[in-house]
Amino acid sequence: MRxxxxxxxxxxxxxxxxxxxxxxxxxxxxxxxxxxxxxxPGQFVNSLPELSASDTPETAAAKCTSxxxxxxxxxxxxxxxxxxxxxxxxxxxxxxxxxxxxxxGNAHEGSSEPGIxxxxxxxxxxxxxDDTWYELSGSADTDSIGRVDYDYTxxxxxxxxxxxxxxxxxxxxxxxxxxxxxxxxxxxxxxxSPLTFHGTRLPDNGFDxxxxxxxWVQNTFAYGYVDNxxxxxxxxxxxxxxxxxxxxxxxxxxxxxxxxxxxxxQQCGWIGETSTEVCRAVxxxxxxxxxxxxxxxxxxxxxxxxxDGRTLQHVRRGVNILQYTDGTIKKIHIK
Ligand SMILES: [Ca+2]
Ligand SMILES: [Ca+2]
Ligand SMILES: [Ca+2]
Numbered sequence: 001m002r003x004x005x006x007x008x009x010x011x012x013x014x015x016x017x018x019x020x021x022x023x024x025x026x027x028x029x030x031x032x033x034x035x036x037x038x039x040x041p042g043q044f045v046n047s048l049p050e051l052s053a054s055d056t057p058e059t060a061a062a063k064c065t066s067x068x069x070x071x072x073x074x075x076x077x078x079x080x081x082x083x084x085x086x087x088x089x090x091x092x093x094x095x096x097x098x099x100x101x102x103x104x105g106n107a108h109e110g111s112s113e114p115g116i117x118x119x120x121x122x123x124x125x126x127x128x129x130d131d132t133w134y135e136l137s138g139s140a141d142t143d144s145i146g147r148v149d150y151d152y153t154x155x156x157x158x159x160x161x162x163x164x165x166x167x168x169x170x171x172x173x174x175x176x177x178x179x180x181x182x183x184x185x186x187x188x189x190x191x192x193s194p195l196t197f198h199g200t201r202l203p204d205n206g207f208d209x210x211x212x213x214x215x216w217v218q219n220t221f222a223y224g225y226v227d228n229x230x231x232x233x234x235x236x237x238x239x240x241x242x243x244x245x246x247x248x249x250x251x252x253x254x255x256x257x258x259x260x261x262x263x264x265x266q267q268c269g270w271i272g273e274t275s276t277e278v279c280r281a282v283x284x285x286x287x288x289x290x291x292x293x294x295x296x297x298x299x300x301x302x303x304x305x306x307x308d309g310r311t312l313q314h315v316r317r318g319v320n321i322l323q324y325t326d327g328t329i330k331k332i333h334i335k
Contacts, residue, residue, distance in 0.1 A: 027090040027286035030071070034064035035129050036085040040197060040262060041156050041164040042078030042275045043182040046189055049075060055190035072280040074106060077115060078188070079166075079176050079273040080154055080265035081197020085129045086281065091121075091254040093288040094239035096332075101237040102282040103260060105227025110217040114138075114202055114225035115276030116263040117237050119255040129257040134242040134250050138224025140202050141247065150247065152201035154265060158193035161185055168265070176273050199261055206268040216268040226260050227276040236284065244300070251301050251324055254290050300324065 037060045039045045046052065049063045064084060067073035075084055094100055103117065116135055123131040140148050153169035156176070163175035164187050176186055187193065205219040221228050224241065228234065242250045262276040303323045304312045312320065315332060322330040 027283070028070065028088065029283045029286040030088070031065070031069045031086045031281050032089040033069055034061045034075075034084060034086045035257065036083070036259075037061050037064045037075065038083055038191065038195075039076060039078035039188050040080055040082035040154075040195065040275075041166075041176045041186045041188070041273075042076055042082065043176075043179060043186060043272045044076035044275065044277075045078045045082075045186055046184050047182070048277070049073075051188070051190055053189040057190070060188075060190055068278060068280050072104070075278050077260065077262045077276045077278065078186075079156075079275055080152075080201065080262050081199060082275065083197075083259055083261035084278055085257055085259040087129070087257050088283050088286070090283075090286065091256050091290070092119075092239070092258075092283045093254045093285065093290050094252055095285050095288050096240070098238070099233075099236035099284055100239045101258065102232065102235055102284055103226045103237060103258075104235055104279040104281070106277045106279055107220075107227045107230050109230070112205060112218045112220045112225075112228045113274045113276050114205070114221050114228045114263050115260045115278070116200055116202070117224075117226060118259040118261070119239055119242055119252065120257045120259070121252060121254070122256040129259070131257075133259065134244060134252065135200060136224060136237050136239070136241040137243045137247070138202075138241075139222030140224075141243075143222055144203050147203040149201040151198075152265075153196060153198045155194050155196045156187065158187040174267070177267055179270060179272055197261070200263060201265055202263045204264060204266045206264075206266050206274060208269060213269045216271045218268065218274060225263065226278060249301050 049067050051060055051063060064075050067075055077084060092100055118133045118135050120129060120131045120133045154166050156164050156166045159165060163177045165175050167173045178186060206216055209215045209217050239252050239255055242252050244250050260278055264274045266274050301322060301324055304315060305321050306312055307319045320332045322332060
């Protein structure tokens, strides 16, 4: 399927604004820096990367930059809700009809620990990830309807060198259980207790295949999550899948920050909590140039219609007219 697009502005005298992102030929495809590292408790926390009570949010982020900035390493996000936020040395352009990001985890056969990807634009221009976040919709949104909790909150409380207790917004409670393989504190030592996380909770994917507690398997989701599959294509993400908090599609021409968070809350016997790992991230087209209208707030897709004016539910082969909330009209030819 090949896609060609043209963009024009429907109102005002400025018909076309072309923005060339700075020094695109020198853009690095790899993570420039980690902004935030806030893991939930987990068996690899405080060791991947190594951190202690003398660390701060700033030094924790810097150590993650050393681990996965510009190269491949590994950072654990711990149990449900734990997250990492990072940026590149340029905005990542949302190339239409194409994947934009590759984010590698350490998934392998039977070990899928899905993390949800979020993206944001530096709307207030302060260089900090303190703006509106959008999730990239994954397969559970369509194949697990009724089994995804889109408004899930969990709170963990530190209990020195003990199982870490949690309570959630559905009245449940439990622990991130310690095991014999990892003896360090499982609660992130440089962060205050209690720790609360909020987001989308994916359905549990783990089960004991042996029935004896010996052989735990964490099933793969169809698409759209970090640390879910080992192959490259399954670890690619399209900014075009961004949705707002009402799960409505959002058109983002480019993004400035990426966040990944652990999206399952489950314990799988002796293998422990399900925790997303992030090993590296790559902008798949670092030299892409953004061409189009630029607005302070992202425009949302308002309507799709055909050349003869009929409203369409989805884009289809032929000519599609896309109308956005900022008045932009985009014509797409799909062959
Ligand atoms: Ca894209
Ligand atoms: Ca900002
Ligand atoms: Ca993993």
